Amino acid sequence: MKIYVCVKHVPDTAANIKTAGANGFDDAVCKFIANPYDEYAVEQAVRLMESQGGEVVVVSVGKEAAMATLRSAMAMGATRGILVTVESQFLDSEITSQALKAAIEKDGKPDLIFTGKVAVDTEGFQTAYRLAEAMSLPVVNEILKMELRDGKAVVEREIGGGSREVLEAGLPCVLGATKGLNEPRYPKFPDIMKAKKKEVKQMTLADLGLSAAAARIELVKLEKAPDRSGAKIIPGPSREAAQALVHILRNVEKVI
Amino acid sequence: MATIGIWIETEGGKVKEANFGVITAARGGGGENTLLALLLDGSAEAAQEALAPYGVHKIVPLTAEGADLDQSPDARARALAAAVEKLSLNALLGLATTPGRDLFARLAAYLKLPLASDCISVDVARQTVCKSHFSGKTVATIRMKASVMLCALRPNAVEAQPAAVRPEIVPLTVTVQDPGRVRVLEVRKAGGGKIDLAEAGIIITGGRPIGSAENYKILEACAQALGGAVGASRAAVDAGFAPHSMQVGQTGKTVSPRLYIACGLSGSVQHFAGMKTSKVIVAINTDKDAPIFEKCDYGIIGDLFEVVPMLTEALTQK
Numbered sequence: 182m183k184i185y186v187c188v189k190h191v192p193d194t195a196a197n198i199k200t201a202g203a204n205g206f207d208d209a210v211c212k213f214i215a216n217p218y219d220e221y222a223v224e225q226a227v228r229l230m231e232s233q234g235g236e237v238v239v240v241s242v243g244k245e246a247a248m249a250t251l252r253s254a255m256a257m258g259a260t261r262g263i264l265v266t267v268e269s270q271f272l273d274s275e276i277t278s279q280a281l282k283a284a285i286e287k288d289g290k291p292d293l294i295f296t297g298k299v300a301v302d303t304e305g306f307q308t309a310y311r312l313a314e315a316m317s318l319p320v321v322n323e324i325l326k327m328e329l330r331d332g333k334a335v336v337e338r339e340i341g342g343g344s345r346e347v348l349e350a351g352l353p354c355v356l357g358a359t360k361g362l363n364e365p366r367y368p369k370f371p372d373i374m375k376a377k378k379k380e381v382k383q384m385t386l387a388d389l390g391l392s393a394a395a396a397r398i399e400l401v402k403l404e405k406a407p408d409r410s411g412a413k414i415i416p417g418p419s420r421e422a423a424q425a426l427v428h429i430l431r432n433v434e435k436v437i
Numbered sequence: 438m439a440t441i442g443i444w445i446e447t448e449g450g451k452v453k454e455a456n457f458g459v460i461t462a463a464r465g466g467g468g469e470n471t472l473l474a475l476l477l478d479g480s481a482e483a484a485q486e487a488l489a490p491y492g493v494h495k496i497v498p499l500t501a502e503g504a505d506l507d508q509s510p511d512a513r514a515r516a517l518a519a520a521v522e523k524l525s526l527n528a529l530l531g532l533a534t535t536p537g538r539d540l541f542a543r544l545a546a547y548l549k550l551p552l553a554s555d556c557i558s559v560d561v562a563r564q565t566v567c568k569s570h571f572s573g574k575t576v577a578t579i580r581m582k583a584s585v586m587l588c589a590l591r592p593n594a595v596e597a598q599p600a601a602v603r604p605e606i607v608p609l610t611v612t613v614q615d616p617g618r619v620r621v622l623e624v625r626k627a628g629g630g631k632i633d634l635a636e637a638g639i640i641i642t643g644g645r646p647i648g649s650a651e652n653y654k655i656l657e658a659c660a661q662a663l664g665g666a667v668g669a670s671r672a673a674v675d676a677g678f679a680p681h682s683m684q685v686g687q688t689g690k691t692v693s694p695r696l697y698i699a700c701g702l703s704g705s706v707q708h709f710a711g712m713k714t715s716k717v718i719v720a721i722n723t724d725k726d727a728p729i730f731e732k733c734d735y736g737i738i739g740d741l742f743e744v745v746p747m748l749t750e751a752l753t754q755k
């Protein structure tokens with residue numbers, strides 16, 4: 182099987198984000214990682230390759246530094262990588278999906294494409310869908326379980342309240358991975374060393390005939406989310422504290 | 438003045454309460470917009486009843502010709518797309534629940550329109566939204582440049598305000614061509630008819646020290662007294678004390694209830710990514726120096742196994 186996995190290089194979820202100017206952030210002072218959901222996607226792809234043969238190609242649209250995320254995916258077992266370089270962390274998802282499509286189609290014919298459920302930086306929740314629509318492929322996001330059956334993917338996703346839905350999609354298709362799908366492996370040192378030598382094709386947006394200027398989403402402002410100033414500690418032994426809390430929630434905050 | 442569609446999410450034929458806040462958001466400050474409630478399922482009469490206090494002008498039940506909406510998520514998106522065009526909507530809003538964000542993403546991809554998902558506020562007149570970036574650490578203001586504004590809102594992010602209008606029912610039939618790409622084989626309903634965490638108005642969460650699945654009963658009793666739902670931290674889920682469907686945070690659910698009570702949680706960034714926009718946050722923790730006390734509104738320093746039952750007791754006393 183030829184499997185493509187779309188991965189994004191994002192600030193560590195634990196990193197402090199220092200906003201800069203009206204709508205930017207200082208990416209030099211924060212640690213970046215592979216988007217956590219993409220790791221489930223890479224793991225699933227590598228497992229399929231291990232059981233069925235073929236190759237796993239990881240594709241990223243990002244700044245030069247995204248090379249590190251491609252290397253970490255290759256350390257997990259992906260065969261090779263493609264990096265489409267862009268200037269900003271905040272590329273419109275319409276353009277991102279077009280870049281992914283163009284890069285994949287230029288490279289080969291996919292049997293399966295994986296993404297993570299959402300990128301944790303912009304939390305856009307749409308690139309997988311746009312990629313699938315542009316390629317006229319089926320898409321299911323947030324999958325927790327999957328198997329291949331008669332040339333189809335049978336997948337499971339949660340639909341709220343703990344209920345689940347089982348869906349079927351013909352191959353090739355685009356599947357968005359979420360936590361629960363598998364346990365991503367920790368690469369060992371030799372795998373990390375091997376990944377450094379794996380092939381990565383590099384190209385720019387312009388090489389694919391695309392431009393970031395076509396964006397229809399404009400990030401006007403990026404501000405630190407308002408922080409709470411710290412808890413008002415309700416003193417006293419547990420019983421009195423519990424009663425005082427109920428009083429506050431009822432009569433001051435009026436939330437119960 | 439704009440014509441705004443609101444996709445109304447239903448559950449078992451009934452309108453979900455979380456829709457009311459979306460209607461308030463769509464109304465805009467001056468209440469100058471015409472609001473159409475679009476139904477893909479459920480009863481139009483029940484929706485008329487439920488939505489009347491919130492200011493919707495028309496209830497539009499959609500009938501799709503040529504496709505089975507229950508079987509195909511793409512058909513649902515295309516039915517809505519057809520309505521967007523037929524009704525010349527300036528914007529379409531809805532809930533960013535699990536089904537909602539899937540529906541809006543399919544719709545946006547199909548219509549080739551920009552989409553803002555999981556927004557915490559929306560200004561239709563200015564075509565801007567606010568939403569979280571970087572796991573709730575920053576708030577982004579985004580301007581959308583499109584003929585139709587598509588926006589899915591985080592449940593409970595906008596508080597519902599009453600505005601009585603008697604809506605009329607205006608059915609609409611659309612023709613839908615299902616691309617037949619994805620088919621629903623089975624729906625496995627979770628028992629108990631519990632409120633989905635993402636939509637609950639009150640949530641009480643247990644962290645790692647809860648120690649067992651059995652011990653969640655203490656929180657369930659309290660949740661019942663509050664009329665809320667029970668959540669878990671990832672540490673508790675990974676330890677096998679609770680299912681993943683109960684996890685709140687970065688890799689779990691994003692919630693925005695009016696009251697969030699965290700019992701035995703340290704206050705990790707990843708947990709806060711999923712509940713930071715709650716209106717009132719209360720922490721119960723044995724450690725007076727626990728980081729969570731720096732990030733919440735009220736705190737009780739104490740053992741959750743002692744405090745929570747007393748809280749339940751205090752709630753049930755009149």
Ligand SMILES: Cc1cc2nc3c(=O)[nH]c(=O)nc-3n(C[C@H](O)[C@H](O)[C@H](O)COP(=O)(O)OP(=O)(O)OC[C@H]3O[C@@H](n4cnc5c(N)ncnc54)[C@H](O)[C@@H]3O)c2cc1C
Pocket residue numbers: 194217643644645646669670671672673684685686687688689690700701702703704705706707708711721722723724727728739740741742
């Ligand atoms: C990529 C990534 C994604 C993640 N996603 C999530 C996510 O979605 N959700 C999530 O929750 N976490 C997530 N985490 C994990 C997160 O970093 C924390 O490890 C986790 O939230 C800690 O859970 P906790 O607060 O229950 O436990 P702990 O950090 O162990 O805290 C327990 C707290 O309980 C207090 N305590 C102990 N005993 C009692 C008692 N009897 N009564 C009262 N208080 C007591 C302690 O003082 C302590 O403060 C993620 C991490 C990563 C790296």
